[in-house]
Amino acid sequence: MSEELMARIHELLGRYPAGKKKSALLPVLHAVQDAHDNWLSPELMAKVAGILEIKPVEVYEVVTFYTMFNRKPVAKYMFEFCRTACCNLRGGEDLLDYTCRKLGVRQGEITPDGMFGVVGVECLGACGYGPALQLGDNYYENLSEEKIDTLIEDCKQGKINLY
Ligand code: FES
Incomplete structure (x- = not known):
């Protein structure tokens, strides 16, 4: 953990009452993940547990519950497709498959x-604008194969600001 990251963690802890460090678990995990190439190793999870004075398994339970936390290295551009009902009714699953085929990955x-x-x-909260995907901090909605093609090209050309 860098000095800068520790300062950020202490700032986050200061938002919660004394003795309630565990309440800061989600924002602290986001800060730690953001500072480590967008994923959380078991060692980092253990360090977070130490800082918050909780058991490592309590951190692990949260990290495994939420899909926004990654437990292995991720790509620079992670296309996170909503796979929930509203988006699927508008072809979300087909677009996910299309993107996989186009990129040559499963x-x-x-x-x-x-x-x-x-x-x-799971649902990105953009149900009225599906199919939707998240890329970094950005949402892309009303997707089509053409929009996916453009998005991939923009990523390749470094035109997309993730955060
Ligand atoms: S169902 Fe896709 S954003 Fe909610």
């Missing part, structure tokens, strides 16, 4: 160069 895999990955996630 769901959950990343390309050999580490640039692209495709995963299915």
